[in-house]
Amino acid sequence: MSDNRPIVAVVGRPNVGKSTLFNKLAGKRISIVEDTPGVTRDRIFAEVEWLNKYFTLIDTGGIEKDNGDVILSQMRNQAMLAVDMAHIIIFVVDGKAGLTAADKEVAQILRKTNKPVLLAVNKIDSINQMDNIYDFYELGLGNPYAISSANSMGLGDLLDEVVENFPKGLNTEYDEDIIRVAITGKPNAGKSSILNNILGENRVIVSPIAGTTRDAIDTYFEKDGQQYLLIDTAGIRRKSKVYERVEKFSVIRSMSAVERADVVLIVIDATEGVTEQDTKVAGIAHDEGKGCIFIVNKWDLIEKDNKTLGNYTKEIREKFPFMMYAPVLFVSALTNQRMNKILETVDYVASEHAKRVSTSALNDVIGEAVMLNQPPSDKGRRLKIYYGSQTGTKPPKFTLFINDKQLTHFSYQRYLENKIRENFGFEGTSVQFEYREKN
Ligand code: GDP
Numbered sequence: 317m318s319d320n321r322p323i324v325a326v327v328g329r330p331n332v333g334k335s336t337l338f339n340k341l342a343g344k345r346i347s348i349v350e351d352t353p354g355v356t357r358d359r360i361f362a363e364v365e366w367l368n369k370y371f372t373l374i375d376t377g378g379i380e381k382d383n384g385d386v387i388l389s390q391m392r393n394q395a396m397l398a399v400d401m402a403h404i405i406i407f408v409v410d411g412k413a414g415l416t417a418a419d420k421e422v423a424q425i426l427r428k429t430n431k432p433v434l435l436a437v438n439k440i441d442s443i444n445q446m447d448n449i450y451d452f453y454e455l456g457l458g459n460p461y462a463i464s465s466a467n468s469m470g471l472g473d474l475l476d477e478v479v480e481n482f483p484k485g486l487n488t489e490y491d492e493d494i495i496r497v498a499i500t501g502k503p504n505a506g507k508s509s510i511l512n513n514i515l516g517e518n519r520v521i522v523s524p525i526a527g528t529t530r531d532a533i534d535t536y537f538e539k540d541g542q543q544y545l546l547i548d549t550a551g552i553r554r555k556s557k558v559y560e561r562v563e564k565f566s567v568i569r570s571m572s573a574v575e576r577a578d579v580v581l582i583v584i585d586a587t588e589g590v591t592e593q594d595t596k597v598a599g600i601a602h603d604e605g606k607g608c609i610f611i612v613n614k615w616d617l618i619e620k621d622n623k624t625l626g627n628y629t630k631e632i633r634e635k636f637p638f639m640m641y642a643p644v645l646f647v648s649a650l651t652n653q654r655m656n657k658i659l660e661t662v663d664y665v666a667s668e669h670a671k672r673v674s675t676s677a678l679n680d681v682i683g684e685a686v687m688l689n690q691p692p693s694d695k696g697r698r699l700k701i702y703y704g705s706q707t708g709t710k711p712p713k714f715t716l717f718i719n720d721k722q723l724t725h726f727s728y729q730r731y732l733e734n735k736i737r738e739n740f741g742f743e744g745t746s747v748q749f750e751y752r753e754k755n
């Protein structure tokens with residue numbers, strides 16, 4: 317049972333339309349927090365489904381976007397990173413601009429891999445631009461696919477070909493019953509120690525595909541009848557020089573793991589406190605609407621009195637004000653202290669993340685909240701909430717039917733969120749709100 321997801325990378329020079337293509341394939345994201353400091357707004361990884369097959373899509377353009385001028389070396393890096401991680405590469409070129417030297421440069425790198433490369437000629441917005449694709453045969457990457465990312469044209473054929481080219485032995489299925497866990501944190505925080513501790517205690521389900529266990533990117537295990545999937549365990553175990561050298565890569569790896577997880581463990585080194593990288597990864601997990609747990613590790617090394625735990629919790633709450641909902645565990649992978657709490661909390665958060673409340677119970681809570689504290693008004697008009705309904709899970713999403721979107725206010729939404737949490741919990745997960753006007 318290998319669960320390594322196929323990885324598909326979108327590569328190409330700037331402005332050919334990589335992000336546009338990525339966003340079309342990934343679907344729109346809902347950003348919950350507006351100003352989390354240091355968090356990249358651009359999404360780089362997405363789990364995409366086509367013909368019931370799941371794969372991870374990477375927008376390599378998003379990875380180095382803020383690096384400015386060094387376009388060519390930047391592209392080489394991107395292409396190399398993509399070649400390294402991906403199973404399939406979508407090479408995007410600009411059908412309007414025509415073939416460029418930079419395209420040839422990237423093509424040269426891509427031709428050397430033994431991975432399938434699909435050439436997508438973008439910005440072919442109508443049939444009479446079809447002739448533009450012929451120049452690109454020169455790249456030696458086979459038949460070009462004419463697409464228009466902006467108009468969603470040709471994407472189906474491209475995706476058919478992507479799915480067709482998945483290597484054998486990868487898992488493209490999605491099993492609702494398995495809890496998918498990502499362990500994130502900066503190097504040396506203790507991720508491998510925690511991983512080994514968890515795997516040591518529980519029954520690891522061995523893949524029937526020979527030779528895949530040790531290097532398996534993802535690892536399955538079972539405890540008390542519940543199956544778990546630890547995502548990217550090879551990435552955690554492997555102390556690769558290349559990845560360790562560039563801290564950015566560990567963020568990138570974490571992001572791809574977070575994208576696929578139900579529950580994200582944010583491991584913090586107690587002796588170091590919260591670092592910028594922790595804030596970044598936590599912000600991403602929050603934005604992606606994942607179940608989140610803070611694990612403060614190496615608690616054995618901290619000198620403690622009766623205030624230490626409270627003070628540490630306070631520090632985390634201050635550093636992550638937008639994640640008040642996430643449980644905080646203080647553990648030691650070395651002495652085993654409270655390690656058994658981790659899976660217990662994972663189970664709990666996973667069930668909260670997937671929880672659905674009935675419309676009638678929800679409306680009782682909204683009704684009571686509105687009675688206690690009137691909705692905001694503006695120029696004599698007051699926000700009216702007719703009713704609400706939970707329209708999504710993982711993360712929980714609430715749709716409120718109201719009179720006028722202009723009258724909604726963040727502070728009132730937070731008030732409602734607090735009331736919903738008081739009544740239903742949803743511990744460990746963000747919740748989302750959506751408004752619909754109804755007359
Ligand atoms: P990236 O730098 O490769 O990620 O490119 P972007 O996705 O940011 O797109 C660059 C520009 O090309 C933007 O102005 C897009 O609106 C435009 N663009 C992207 N796809 C298409 C397309 O299919 N047709 C046309 N006409 N423009 C497109």
Ligand code: GDP
Binds near residue numbers: 504508510648
């Ligand atoms: P990773 O880079 O995040 O995977 O971190 P490792 O699991 O490799 O741990 C880094 C170092 O911290 C190793 O030397 C571990 O033995 C040590 N370490 C991990 N967890 C603990 C802990 O709870 N207490 C103490 N004292 N050391 C720990």
